[in-house]
Amino acid sequence: MRSTVGLRELAGPGPGSLRLINDGGQTGISYEPYCYHCYRRESQLEDGAKLNACQYCFLTSFCPSCQQTHPSAECATLQDIAADDKIIVDLRRRTGKSSTISFTKFPRKQHFLLSSAKDWYDYYTRLSDMGGFRSKMNRDLKYLANDPKEREFVEYMRCGTNTTTIQLTLIAALEAAIPNVSTRGSINLHIIGAAGAEFASVPAFEELLHFLPSLTALRLSFVGLNVLEDLKHDTETQNPHTLQCCTTCTKMGRTISITTWRGPYHAYVDTEFYKTPDLAAAFHSGFSVDEQADWYPTIKYLAHAPHPTLLTAARYFEIQGHMGVWKNLGAEFVKNAELNKWKGMSPSLAVCGDKPNEVVYQNYWWYIVKQR
């Protein structure tokens, strides 16, 4: 993922209103609000007039001359964004972390297809181990009972879908692209363009062990221009890191190894470290929007690579851009672009959205490019 994606992005609507700020290593967004209806900023209003914030979501502004409302469904979504932002701010203050991770605690003995789950609620309450919350939350993972500790737990679970969207989308892609995934002993995954969001989600890769009972060795390679600096020595030695797994997995001798390589993927494939993966994945690559020059040789390679490749994007216009590029390269698809059941459940406001209050979800769209 690009470095800005994966962080909570809070922005005013419309072009030109944004400024990237740096708050101690975290990229944040500040913005100059303007009227939802007439787009005027406060400085453009008649003498001394002020913008009023929507009294429900506080994220939409109105000038005194315009109507003081916006659509209620949109306002409700923005209230969710404000509530989830508060949860993340509280979390950061208490723990120093800015994301949560919630996945199946113990390895399953029996395999179930993730595609048999209808949504995140179904996954958590039926396939994972949150069955106890079945009547305490709704399908949107909103807590319905009264216990503050439980509420916090469910809120972290919902916000955590923005992290584990990576692992569940990968499992879904493995099911779609590899027919015998349920009986495989080892799986080799390449994460292309890996950046902050993918690294933050690393502990959740154990969900693949917990979800796929026959899997004993998961090999991950993170490749990209943003691969972390402090892992750089391993770029040279290619000594894999080993992820600390739960006691049960460790006793069973199951392992997750991680190698990193800094550089473009199309260069990585020519190194001695490269081994053909079962599946490669690029989350929110943004290759059709920005960084086109960096990505194009990699995309050209992936159009006819010896493995399937999962790609995701947040917005429809990006998907349209992706499809134009793949079409020119003659790529084919295992799965055509569609809405992703395993998108992150906690929305963000789009940065530089096309329209006011455009909301985006992590990995909202997904598709899989076919191997050659």
Ligand SMILES: [Zn+2]
């Ligand atoms: Zn106005």
Ligand SMILES: [Zn+2]
């Ligand atoms: Zn509102």
Ligand SMILES: [Zn+2]
């Ligand atoms: Zn485990």
